[in-house]
Amino acid sequence: MAFPPLTIDWRDIDTVLLDMDGTLLDRHFDDHFWLEHVPMRYAEKNGMSHAGAKDRLHRMFRSQENTLNWTDLDYWSDQLALDIPELKEELNHLIAVHPFVIEFLLFLRLHGKGIYLVTNAHGKTLDLKLRKTGISCHFDGIVSAHDLGLPKEDPAFWGRLQQEIPYDPERTMLGEDSETNLETARLFGIGYLIHVGRFSSTTPPAVSRRFRTINYFSELVPHDGGMSVEI
Secondary structure (H helix, E strand, O other), X not given: OOOOOOEEEXXXXXXXXXXXXXXXXXXXXXXXXXXXXXXXXXXXXXXXXXXXXXXXXXXXXXXXXXXXXXXXXXXXXXXXXXXXXXXXXXXXXHOOEOOOHHHHXXXXXHOOOEEEEEEOOOHHHHHHXXXXXXXXXXXXXXXXXXXXXXXXOOOHHHXXXXXXXXXXXXXXXXXXXXXXXHHHHHHHOOXXXXXXXXXXXXXXXXXOOOXXXXXXXXXXXXXXXXXXXXX
């Protein structure tokens, strides 16, 4: 689906909600961790082949999609009898901020926008990634779905989020790599929905058929000194 050009006037936006994994941070870390590293450690612990471990774990992971368990490190530590936070530390060198993210956050701060990190990530994942990247200083607030008791895949999440962040949906932008989460936000009435297609540095960018797709947040920053940008 080809979208007609969209003009975003930043004077119409007060609040920007941003996902973390795949949106601000390179999802290569997460994909490699869950699809390769955890199965490898599980296979070593249980005396089975890497391929067999991958098949078993991938089925277990898929069974918890769209729930808080999907990103709950304590849940998976218990289910797999592995110290998942410790295993994440083994790969922390892969944690990286996407290009142009910091510049975008500085642009938002310069123009007085409310900037919030809103993520399904578990608190222990947040601690690791914020410590590694140092990006927490750019946000007015950071909210984990685990604190609210609902994943972003649940349409009720966005109303519950308003209890933590007083935002006007019509004057709010959400940046996400998940079309499912963008759809629940649309149902709630969030006015500006941006799909991040380049979620990983190691896979080809995706293009949404339902939402405006960007590869880099630099596409949302006006380069002529004004407050409008066409994407």
